Amino acid sequence: FADQTEKASLTQLDKAGETTEAADRKIIRNAEITIEVPSTTDAQHQVTSIADTHGGFVVTSEAKQRESGDPAQRTLDIKLVVRVPSNQFGRAFDEIKKLADNTPSENVTSQDVTEDFIDLEARIKTQKALEVQFLEIMRQANKISDALEVQRQIADVRTDIEKLEGRKRFLENRSSLSTINVNIQ
Numbered sequence: 001f002a003d004q005t006e007k008a009s010l011t012q013l014d015k016a017g018e019t020t021e022a023a024d025r026k027i028i029r030n031a032e033i034t035i036e037v038p039s040t041t042d043a044q045h046q047v048t049s050i051a052d053t054h055g056g057f058v059v060t061s062e063a064k065q066r067e068s069g070d071p072a073q074r075t076l077d078i079k080l081v082v083r084v085p086s087n088q089f090g091r092a093f094d095e096i097k098k099l100a101d102n103t104p105s106e107n108v109t110s111q112d113v114t115e116d117f118i119d120l121e122a123r124i125k126t127q128k129a130l131e132v133q134f135l136e137i138m139r140q141a142n143k144i145s146d147a148l149e150v151q152r153q154i155a156d157v158r159t160d161i162e163k164l165e166g167r168k169r170f171l172e173n174r175s176s177l178s179t180i181n182v183n184i185q
Helices: 002-023 040-053 086-098 114-140 144-176
Strands: 027-036 057-066 075-085 102-112 177-184
Touching (some): 027 086, 040 086, 040 177, 075 086, 086 102, 086 177, 144 177
Parallel strands (some): 027 177
Antiparallel strands (some): 075 177
């Protein structure tokens, strides 16, 4: 009887842990979609509106006229790069897709960077602890040459911390906002 109780509580703990872990995952989502529409400029405005509605924005917009011998056949191809909050990614992507008469291509990728993120946090913590140790050694240094050496070490550690924090910010940004590349034809 005691064994069954223990198993049940461990299973509950595992499920609780999975839920917490799933909520804290750092996932980078990217999509590329080509949509064929009657009016590329109308679709451009609609994609911009979809991004706004979902708390996102258009990063870049590029228009290029497709060459044709017949001036009536010249059309504008538009490329947009849209960023939306990750929790709005699926809805925004589906709405963009619904604008199309035809979707010649679409590609969605996800990359889980949770482990990288956790590793960065651990490395930052270690480097900050090392910095504190060096500062303590610096206070106790009696010779100028020792103080200068410790100061150099502190500068190296500080540089490492800044690089790690920069990478952490990059991962946070890329995982909190998803990117959708939209080719409108």
